[in-house]
Structures are given as C-alpha cells and as structure tokens.
Amino acid sequence: MGRRRRLVAGIAVVCLSVLLGISVAVSLFLSSSRTIVLVGHDTVVRPTFERDAVVETGPLLPDFRFRDVGPVGVRLTLGKTEVGSIEELVERYAYIAGDPTAPVGKVQDVVVDLAVSAALRGLGVGLVPIAFYLLLGRHRRGQLFRGLRTRNGILALALLLALPVLVWQPWEADEETQEDQGTWQTLAELAGPDVTLPAETRGIEVRTGPVTTESKKLVLSAVDTYEKSKEFYSTAAEGAADLDVRRPEDGETVALLVTDRHDNIGMDRVARAIGEAAGATVVLDGGDDTSTGQPWEAFSLDSLAATFDDWDRFGIAGNHDHGTFVSSYLADKGWTMLDGEVVDAPWGGTLLGVDDPRSSGLGNWRDESGLSFTEVGLRIADAACAAQDDGERVSTILVHDANLGREALSRGCVDLVLGGHTHVQAGPDAVEGEDGEVGYTWTNGTTGGAAYAIALGSKPRRDADVSLVTYADGRPVGLQWVRLRTDGSWLVGDYAAIEPG
Known part of the structure; x- marks a missing residue:
C-alpha cells in the first residue's frame, strides 16, 4: 500500500512539474522580445500565437x-532608421520585399531562438518540484502531505494556487487605443x-x-x-x-568576385546564379x-x-563600409574577413x-592604427613577400582598390x-616584378550597378559586373567577367588565361 502511494505521489509530482514547466515556457515565450536590425530599422520582434505576421510601421504609415x-505568429515593431524621406523609406521596403529570403530567415531564427530559450527556462523551473520532492525524503514528504489536511495547510495551498493569478492579474485591461479603431483590409480591396x-x-x-487613406498612393507606388x-x-x-561562361575542368576551382554592391540585394541572387553556371x-x-x-x-x-551561406566565403571592407560594423557583422555570419594575415584558400x-584604409576606423595593421593608403600597401607587400620567403607564395591579394596591391606586384610576391x-572593369594586366616574377x-x-554610393533600385543604375576567377594547382590560371546591363541584356567577356610566375 505504501509503495502504491509513493508511486501515485511521484506521478503527481512529475505531472505537476511538466505542467509548471510548460506553463512557464509558454508564458516566457509569449512575453519575450528581441531587438534586431531588420529592413533598415531597429526592430522589436515579439512572438504570438495568432499565426500572423504583423508589421507595425509607426505613426506615418499603415501597419501590414x-x-x-x-x-x-510574430509582431514586428519598426523603430529608428536612417532615411531622407517617407517616399525613400517606402521605396526601400519595396526593394527588400523583392527578395525577402534574408529578412524572413532572420526573423525565423530569432523566434526559434526565443522558443528554445523559453523552453530551457521552463525546463529549469519544471525540475524544481522534482528536486524538492527528492530532497525532502520519504519522512518529510509524509509530514508535508499530512500537513495539507490541516487548516494552515489548506490556507498555504490556497495561497500557492493564487500566486499565478496574482502574477497574471487578468483584471487589468489595456486602454482602448487608436490601433483598435482601425480594421484590416487586403491590398486588393484597398x-x-x-x-x-x-x-x-x-x-x-x-x-x-x-492615415491609410492618405498613404494609399505611397503603398501602391511601393507595390x-x-x-x-x-x-x-x-x-x-x-x-x-543559360550564359555561355567557362566551366571548370578537372582539378580547377572557380571563385566568384563581387564588389561595390552598395546595398543592391536584388543582384545577390543574380550573382549566385552566374556563379552556379560557372x-x-x-x-x-x-x-x-x-x-x-x-x-x-x-x-x-x-x-x-x-x-x-553554403559556399566558402572571404571578404574585406571597402572605403564606404565606414568603421568596423560591416567586417564584424559578416564575421559573425561565418565569413572569413581578411585582416593582413595570409590564410589557406579553398x-x-x-x-x-x-580592409581599405581610407574609411574611418579602418586601416589598422594589427595593433597599429591611422596608417595611410601607401603605408598599408607597403605592409601588405611585406606580408606577401615574407610568405614567399617562407616557401608559401601568395596566390591572391584581395583588396578594395587594386592599387593597394601595386607594391606587392612590383616586388614579384603575388600571382594576382x-x-x-x-x-569599371579593368584587366587582366601583367606586371613584371623583381627577378622577373x-x-x-x-x-x-560594380556588382550592385551603382552609379554613386547607393545602388538600391528596381534595376541597376549602371551595368552590373561580377568576375570569375579560375584556379588550378593552388594558383590563378584564368579570369572572365560577366555583365548585366540596365536593359536586362547580358555581356560575357572572353575567358583570359593567365600564367603568373
């Protein structure tokens, strides 16, 4: 009889723990939030059980x-951003919506992370009754359960059951807001x-x-x-x-070179498609x-x-990538951001x-800062030549401005x-260095088709280029450029074989 009671008590404690853990996890999940940068805004992400994604754009534009x-579901509250006008902001939304894979994936990752965090915390809380049950021991557990039959025990149990209600406070109602006055209407109806x-x-x-009525023209323009x-x-x-680009032969590796995207995310899938074709x-x-x-x-x-995300990825920051944000952000995303050290290549x-030294915060060489363009060029040449002296000739120097590698070429310490x-596309130009190397x-x-510092648009503002670099036996052996013109037509450059050494 005693064993049966202990078994029933144990099952009851486990059930209580599971119920408590799930309740806490769900409560924490629904009350959790995280601020991320999304579509150019500081954005608060809050999960919901409504199965819908609601985007709260602020007081001047309608919510979606x-x-x-x-x-x-999820509720996204857009906050601060940098923008010149409401029209420019709406246009930006439209460009990003043209390829929403990255922002959607980012929100999904945040919601999953919030769910996992809430589940772990709920698990921790749910284990407390089991731990308490085990720590009490058989004798003290018997005393506790017998105590529940007394007046004080009943009062204590009532207070314990009232605790979640006191925390929840369901009698507190929100005031009626302007948001409650609006109704949802499909874009087709609008x-x-x-x-x-x-x-x-x-x-x-x-x-x-x-506000929606006043914003109708903006919304339709964005569509x-x-x-x-x-x-x-x-x-x-x-x-x-279907482009007629050169395919690699056995033993060759092809790298896709992109530069000067200037925020034109529309060209990313195009660049990827060119790379896959090659x-x-x-x-x-x-x-x-x-x-x-x-x-x-x-x-x-x-x-x-x-x-x-499934390619080998290497990068540097350009002169418009002011400060360290770009390099550190891509590094957190799994990119190998080059910093003056020779690394093994795929x-x-x-x-x-x-990184380009002409941007504020850049131009550092290890612990030394404030170096000029010429000084950084000399340092990267020193690094390339030191590697060659150690028997590891550098096959490629990747910089924002090719002039930064001029000294390394003149010393004969790099292949490309x-x-x-x-x-503007240029090359390949052969440079004979010291000792005839x-x-x-x-x-x-410009991969983004940028005329100036920004390239966001419904199409490139000028011809958009990528380059294909072919390697064999650890060294570059050929180059080819591919260009998407502003009218949607294509130009493919001839494959140019090179023989460094």
Whole structure:
C-alpha cells in the first residue's frame, strides 16, 4: 500500500512539474522580445500565437499583416532608421520585399531562438518540484502531505494556487487605443478593381484608417516598385543559368568576385546564379557592400550572407563600409574577413587581404592604427613577400582598390591582385616584378550597378559586373567577367588565361 502511494505521489509530482514547466515556457515565450536590425530599422520582434505576421510601421504609415505564416505568429515593431524621406523609406521596403529570403530567415531564427530559450527556462523551473520532492525524503514528504489536511495547510495551498493569478492579474485591461479603431483590409480591396496587383501581394492586409487613406498612393507606388524589381532580378537570375561562361575542368576551382554592391540585394541572387553556371564554389567580396557602413544597412549584409551561406566565403571592407560594423557583422555570419594575415584558400593556395584604409576606423595593421593608403600597401607587400620567403607564395591579394596591391606586384610576391572601387572593369594586366616574377591585376566593376554610393533600385543604375576567377594547382590560371546591363541584356567577356610566375 505504501509503495502504491509513493508511486501515485511521484506521478503527481512529475505531472505537476511538466505542467509548471510548460506553463512557464509558454508564458516566457509569449512575453519575450528581441531587438534586431531588420529592413533598415531597429526592430522589436515579439512572438504570438495568432499565426500572423504583423508589421507595425509607426505613426506615418499603415501597419501590414501577413496571414497564416506558420504555427506561431510574430509582431514586428519598426523603430529608428536612417532615411531622407517617407517616399525613400517606402521605396526601400519595396526593394527588400523583392527578395525577402534574408529578412524572413532572420526573423525565423530569432523566434526559434526565443522558443528554445523559453523552453530551457521552463525546463529549469519544471525540475524544481522534482528536486524538492527528492530532497525532502520519504519522512518529510509524509509530514508535508499530512500537513495539507490541516487548516494552515489548506490556507498555504490556497495561497500557492493564487500566486499565478496574482502574477497574471487578468483584471487589468489595456486602454482602448487608436490601433483598435482601425480594421484590416487586403491590398486588393484597398487598391480597388482598376488596379492589377501581383498575385502574391493581393492577400496582404493593411490596417485602414485616416492615415491609410492618405498613404494609399505611397503603398501602391511601393507595390509597383516591388513588381518591377522582382520581375527584373528574377528574370536576370533565370537567364544567368543559360550564359555561355567557362566551366571548370578537372582539378580547377572557380571563385566568384563581387564588389561595390552598395546595398543592391536584388543582384545577390543574380550573382549566385552566374556563379552556379560557372561551377563556382567560393565567393570573394571586395568591399563596399553598404553606402555608409551603418547598422541600418544590415539588411544588405543579411542578404549577402544568406545567398552564399553554403559556399566558402572571404571578404574585406571597402572605403564606404565606414568603421568596423560591416567586417564584424559578416564575421559573425561565418565569413572569413581578411585582416593582413595570409590564410589557406579553398583552391589549395594562399590568400591575403586587408580592409581599405581610407574609411574611418579602418586601416589598422594589427595593433597599429591611422596608417595611410601607401603605408598599408607597403605592409601588405611585406606580408606577401615574407610568405614567399617562407616557401608559401601568395596566390591572391584581395583588396578594395587594386592599387593597394601595386607594391606587392612590383616586388614579384603575388600571382594576382583583385579589387574593385572604380566601378569599371579593368584587366587582366601583367606586371613584371623583381627577378622577373610576373603577377596580374584585375579590377571588377560594380556588382550592385551603382552609379554613386547607393545602388538600391528596381534595376541597376549602371551595368552590373561580377568576375570569375579560375584556379588550378593552388594558383590563378584564368579570369572572365560577366555583365548585366540596365536593359536586362547580358555581356560575357572572353575567358583570359593567365600564367603568373
């Protein structure tokens, strides 16, 4: 009889622990939040059980709702950002929506992380009754259960059961807000029968109200920009698969060089498609992924990281990637950001690179700061030549401006210098260095199709370039450029064989 009672008591404690753990986990999950940088904003992410994604844009623009996004929903409250006008802000939303893979994945990762964190905390709380049960021992547990039959025991149990209600305080009601006054209306209903919307946007809902009425033109303009952007870049990515680019032979490795993206996330999937057509497995990022290097431009880095997440990834920061944000952000995403040290490359050779010194916060050489462009060029040449003296000739120097590798080429210590910066493709140019050693310099155009410091648009503002670098036996053996023109047509450069050494 005693054993049966202990078994029943044990099962009861386990059930109580499970119930407590689940209750705490769910409560913590629904009350949790995290601030991230999303679509250029400081954004608060809050999970919900409504299965919808609600985007709260602030007082000047209408809120949006996406229905049935998954088993749990999310509420995104957009905060501060850098923007010149409301029109520019709405245009930015449209460009990012043209390829939402990276922001959607980022939100999903945050929600999963919040769920795991809440589950672990709930597990910890749920184990407390079991631990307490085991620590009491049989004799004290008997005393405790017998005590529950007394007046004081009943009072204590009532207080214990009242604790969750006191914490929850269901009688506290929120005041009626302006948000409660609005109703949800689909974009199709908002636009009216005279406007044709893309099929994937018709079900998106907008919170209606006085501001929504005033913002209707902005919303419809954004939809038009979204449609043009998605159509242009989707068509370009599909067309890239049929390009007549050189494929690698046995024993060769192809690297895709991208530079000067300047926030144009639409070109990322196009660049990836070109690389896949050429059999590339490595991406080299020559910098200027942003226009200012500020955290609001994390959407550009998220897109870059998501697009090439299964490739070998190496990069440096350009002169527009001000400060250390870009390098540290990509490093956290798994990129190898080159910092003046020779590293092993996936093609079997070695790789050397450094951030552009003309940006504030950059130009550091290990613990030394404030170096000029010329001084950094001398340091990277010293590093390349030191590696050669040790029997490891550097196959490639990756810099933002190819002129930064000029000294290393003149000393004959590197096979190939890759850069960008000028937004104009150039090379390959052979440079004969000391002792007759020959190296090459190659400059990629602007992958983002940037005319100036920013390239966001429904299509590139100028021709958009990527380069394909072929390696064999650890050394570069050929180069080829591919160009997407502003009218959507393609130009493919001839494959240029090179023979460094």
